[in-house]
Amino acid sequence: MISSLAIAILNGVVWGWIMALIALGLNMIFGLLHIINMAHGTLFMLGAVSAWYLIEATGSFWIALIVAPLIVGAIGYILERTLLRTIEDNPITTIVCTFGIMITIQQLVLMIFGGTPKRLLTPIVARFPLFDLQYPLFRIAVAAFSIAMIIALWIFLNRFKYGLWMRAVVQDREMATAVGIPVDKVYTWTFVLGSALAAFSGVLAAPILSVEFSMGNHVLITAFIIVIVGGMGSLEGSVIAAILISLIQNVASVFVAPTLASVFALTFMIIVLLVRPEGLFGEKG
């Protein structure tokens, strides 16, 4: 019992950090810019799929980890500049448009990559003994990578001009333009950054899940919920919400069926929403 609980907690924390990273990408796009990006899950998936192709070509997971986000970031750039630019203000049209983009990208991947899930070998095969199990070191590494990336992001947003610009643009777009902030560029690069983050998580998650065209769907909804529950625009909020939700889910799985365990996590989310609609760390109004 103790050992399964400990493993569940460890899994919960590890997976929580991965989800936090995915949610952060969405938090920048949705939490900060208020663009409801239904295609965010597919960006995650594209990261994993690109990684698969890159590993086939180069044999190196680490090359994939660097290059895949760049590729997906470029895709994000194209999407934002061509399609989303015109409709960003209108939440409804954004939902539908990104929904359409989600379907289109998924179908294209289905046609090119195929429908069968493909396995990606973990670059780190070592395991360490934990209770009576051999826990994969890779998962710890993934959590470590996520943490590192999140810290880097935090520094970037708080110590550099760019983060300030992002907040200004969301608060008052006209004011930001008046003050000389290149608002359009901020939107574009935030979207690119968010996309790259999603892809990065996708590469990290690929060896743990399997790579398939629909792998982004479940992630999408969870990411949205994490952003809202954690508080839109709050980096700390997303991290804490992601870890909490993941923990609740994993710990509950020890006692009840895994699918039922998600009901616990979901109920927790509803309670947070009702008691504190601005999210755990969000700002009111």
Add this chain to the structure above:
Amino acid sequence: MHNGSGTILETKSVVKSFGGLMAVSNASLVVEKGAMRALIGPNGAGKTTLLNLITGQLPVTSGQIFFKGEDITKLGPDVISKKGIARTLQITSIFSGLTVYENIWTAVQSRKRFFNPFVHASKLQDVKEKVEYMLELTGLHDKAHAVSSELSYGDQRLLEIGIALSTEPELLLLDEPTAGLSTDESVILVRKIREMIAGKTIILVEHDMGVVMDLAERITVLYNGVILTEGTPQEIKDNEKVRKVYLGT
């Protein structure tokens, strides 16, 4: 002049704080039935906040609000509207996607206690007549079928006042009705307001001193959330403190 027939609105030591910020502190106000009261003060003085507290759009931190002798402090905006308070907002709040006719209709319809949900709305004769009346009163009847977002800003302000009046209020709160209007438009609006508000009690928040001096019988001055002073337009004009607050620092 009004009939001194008693107090219609009274706030007792009303306080509204946001975290540490005191938007309104210790506001005690008494308004007589039929009065035309202006509420003035520099930006951020707490005028709109006070109105929000009266209508129930914001909860009071402490203190009480009485309307016609009844404690309305904890009531929600919809209940307070039914009791007879209506308001217009600083930023025009109308049903922009609907026509002028539909805007007024929705407001008039709110006074009906019961209606049959399976009946076509246009069958409500009493509502129909009242809507026609309100359209005449506001002078918007020839624009009745225009979509309200296409009206001029001045007409939208007028429409909003029409909406408020359609709910048959005894107390009408007007929040900067002439804001954003040119001097000419202001004059027209003020004239229309005079025509429309006979017999009602008005609390008018305004920045335009010309309008205030023109319409108000009594003025309350707010500064930093506190009621500085009260008096007739002449008294306020001559008041040193008020001058300092508006012209100083």
Add this chain to the structure above:
Amino acid sequence: MLLKAGSRSILVLIAVLIVLAIVPFFAGLFYQTFLTEILIWALFALSFDLLFGYTGMLSFGQALFFGLGGYAISIPIIRLGAGTGTCLILSILIPMLFAWFVGYFSVKLSGIHFVIITIIFALIGNTLGDTWTSLTGGDDGMAFTVSPLNLGIFQIDLMNISSSYWLVLGIVTLSYLFLVRLVESPLGKIFISIRENEERAELIGYNTRRYKLLSFIIAGGLSGLSGGLYSLTLKYSSADFLHWSISGHGVLYTIVGGTGTLSGPILGTVIIRLLEHHLTEFLKGTDLVVGIVLVAMVLLAPQGLVGLIKSVGRKESKHA
């Protein structure tokens, strides 16, 4: 046109109904089934439109009520041997009860929070449906046979595709007429005012939370009814009925067709389902075209197809 818009619409409606009613005499069983499905999905889209297009509440969780409607048919038939008519009524009432519960909490929130909480409730439903296999059959689902529907004087044999079709046509038409009445009633005006400006609606005396809940309950009932009809025609129900992609379809059909109109959801359902159907023959990924259509739609015709048609109509009448 000499006829008023009102009586013209009635004539169009009657004409369409007559055409639809005689379809089984001309078309094969496949087309009848296809049309039956279109009708059911149109009803689902209409229920979404009541909530979103008329009351301004974007719910991505209507699949919950659709699925519950499906179970309201299958579970009583399989477990209790209940009659078809009873189950049909249950497929409206039971989802309405759940909508009352879900709605009670959800309408305390607005905007994106409302969207999320409806998604979460639907996810919970989906998860429970998947796991409570003893009751629901999970995503394998449960098949059943349907006894004829007793309507007093005559019976409708639901094993007969044409009879099924006529039953669905009748019910969907009645629901449509109900909605037409509703949106033009004083209650409908209140819903619309909430959509337009909830703050203003409250300030003129409407208890907006109560009305939003009412809209949510009615929409839940209609979503449930469409799920029930779906279950009846397939003689099957499953946890897949609760999946969010079902909600997504409702949203899609309505937005493409045009929200805030009753013809929009119907038009959107017809167009997209026709598109999907014909493209299965050409492409493996019909969804690909749906995706592209959506993006094009949003960029070129944000008011949906109905809006597009209306603006073309306006241009023509300017020239006339």
